[in-house]
Amino acid sequence: MDVIVTPTPKLQGDIQALSSKNYTTRYLLVAALAEGTSTVYYPAHSEDSDAMRRCIRDLGATIEEDDEKIVITGFGSRPSNVKELNVGNAGAVLRFLMAIASLSPEITFVNTYPDSLGKRPHDDLIDSLQQLGAQIEHREGKLPITIRGGNLKGGKITVSGNISSQFLSALLFLTPLLEEDSEIEVLHDLKSKIVIGQTLEVIEQAGIVIHASEDLMHYRIPGRQKYAAKTYRVQGDYPGSAAVLAAAAVTESDVTLRGLEEKSKQGERAIVDVLRMMEVPLTHEDAVVRIQGNKKLKAVEFDGDVATDAVLAMVAAAVFAEGTSRFYNVENLRYKECDRITDYLNELRKAGANVEERQSEIIVHGRPEGVEGGVEIDAHYDHRVIMALTIVGLRSQRPIRIKDAHHVAKSYPIYFDHLKALGAQVEWVE
Ligand SMILES: O=C(O)C1=C[C@@H](OP(=O)(O)O)[C@@H](O)[C@H](O)C1
Numbered sequence: 001m002d003v004i005v006t007p008t009p010k011l012q013g014d015i016q017a018l019s020s021k022n023y024t025t026r027y028l029l030v031a032a033l034a035e036g037t038s039t040v041y042y043p044a045h046s047e048d049s050d051a052m053r054r055c056i057r058d059l060g061a062t063i064e065e066d067d068e069k070i071v072i073t074g075f076g077s078r079p080s081n082v083k084e085l086n087v088g089n090a091g092a093v094l095r096f097l098m099a100i101a102s103l104s105p106e107i108t109f110v111n112t113y114p115d116s117l118g119k120r121p122h123d124d125l126i127d128s129l130q131q132l133g134a135q136i137e138h139r140e141g142k143l144p145i146t147i148r149g150g151n152l153k154g155g156k157i158t159v160s161g162n163i164s165s166q167f168l169s170a171l172l173f174l175t176p177l178l179e180e181d182s183e184i185e186v187l188h189d190l191k192s193k194i195v196i197g198q199t200l201e202v203i204e205q206a207g208i209v210i211h212a213s214e215d216l217m218h219y220r221i222p223g224r225q226k227y228a229a230k231t232y233r234v235q236g237d238y239p240g241s242a243a244v245l246a247a248a249a250v251t252e253s254d255v256t257l258r259g260l261e262e263k264s265k266q267g268e269r270a271i272v273d274v275l276r277m278m279e280v281p282l283t284h285e286d287a288v289v290r291i292q293g294n295k296k297l298k299a300v301e302f303d304g305d306v307a308t309d310a311v312l313a314m315v316a317a318a319v320f321a322e323g324t325s326r327f328y329n330v331e332n333l334r335y336k337e338c339d340r341i342t343d344y345l346n347e348l349r350k351a352g353a354n355v356e357e358r359q360s361e362i363i364v365h366g367r368p369e370g371v372e373g374g375v376e377i378d379a380h381y382d383h384r385v386i387m388a389l390t391i392v393g394l395r396s397q398r399p400i401r402i403k404d405a406h407h408v409a410k411s412y413p414i415y416f417d418h419l420k421a422l423g424a425q426v427e428w429v430e
């Protein structure tokens with residue numbers, strides 16, 4: 001399915017932010033790793049959260065759900081002997097479950113998105129799990145991957161933080177369940193470090209003790225711990241909301257988004273600060289963000305590593321800013337659903353934006369007068385590319401067509417419904 005985005009000068013309305021993808025995947029996981037019954041209120045509903053739900057069920061968790069909650073009885077440290085798991089296109093779900101799979105004799109992760117997740121590297125996690133004693137078959141660090149474990153003990157290991165924080169998160173979920181104490185040392189720079197805060201927060205809520213150094217590069221993890229069954233409440237999602245907020249920022253608007261906690265550990269809450277730096281009129285109080293856009297934005301310089309999943313939306317806003325913006329320290333955007341630097345900038349250029357890439361940087365020469373549009377965009381299987389190009393389409397001169405826009409459902413299936421509710425002219429077509 002494609003979407004046609006027709007230029008829309010005004011957005012107005014009041015919506016509830018969707019639930020956080022990252023917290024949902026984590027709460028579902030720690031609930032599955034507990035032996036009793038946990039409840040997760042307001043879970044996200046998207047392809048990625050569905051992938052975690054499906055896989056923990058395959059691994060032996062019992063799940064009941066209604067409109068507001070999921071009730072999960074976990075399998076503790078003994079997942080069922082399942083042959084295969086299919087995580088769809090969900091990177092975090094794959095990496096977290098690769099670690100958990102090493103509690104089982106043999107599990108194969110299949111490759112159902114050869115042109116997206118199938119291209120992403122997992123070598124660093126494979127290496128760490130091998131240090132713990134797992135035997136792993138893989139195709140140059142990529143899917144399909146077979147993990148043979150079952151008798152991992154714990155001990156001293158290293159993990160590289162250069163490509164993704166998800167490898168470290170995966171090991172932090174696994175090691176408390178092992179027989180012996182573990183120590184993890186992170187090698188190289190830890191990218192998306194801020195996300196580790198969400199992992200540690202959830203693990204602690206689940207009653208597990210991990211001793212982390214202040215710089216988050218060293219960990220001591222006592223072994224033989226048990227995840228406690230608990231009740232969790234998923235907070236609003238900043239990465240998805242960043243796209244809605246950026247859409248409001250580039251149009252004439254009065255848009256209110258509810259459910260975005262100011263003190264959240266999600267780094268993408270920086271979207272609010274970045275839009276403020278761009279001089280977009282907004283307020284953020286009591287978990288409510290209100291933007292009254294006037295189509296005027298100023299260029300910005302920003303370390304994108306603190307808000308990985310909001311950078312594409314920030315860049316889309318910068319396309320219409322006065323001056324040159326720079327988003328630096330973003331190399332690991334290249335290892336996501338697509339190469340979010342080269343592939344994304346190619347699509348932006350098609351739409352008429354003036355952008356440049358460096359290995360770890362995106363530079364945007366703003367065009368406050370708007371861009372040409374009138375083109376077809378390749379989604380590259382990437383929900384965040386789809387959301388960002390929609391923002392650009394709202395302020396182009398001619399409509400743009402986003403091919404295969406249904407991939408937005410990876411994290412935000414109701415993105416276009418939300419935009420429509422705000423008055424955006426967006427339409428699904430076959
Ligand atoms: O741990 C997580 O849930 C995630 C970590 C981040 O990935 P990287 O650590 O690979 O940057 C982020 O981009 C992804 O959407 C979700």
Ligand SMILES: C=C(OP(=O)(O)O)C(=O)O
Pocket residue numbers: 089090091092093309336337384411
């Ligand atoms: C990169 C993302 O997710 P994942 O790594 O979990 O596939 C994302 O949601 O933007």
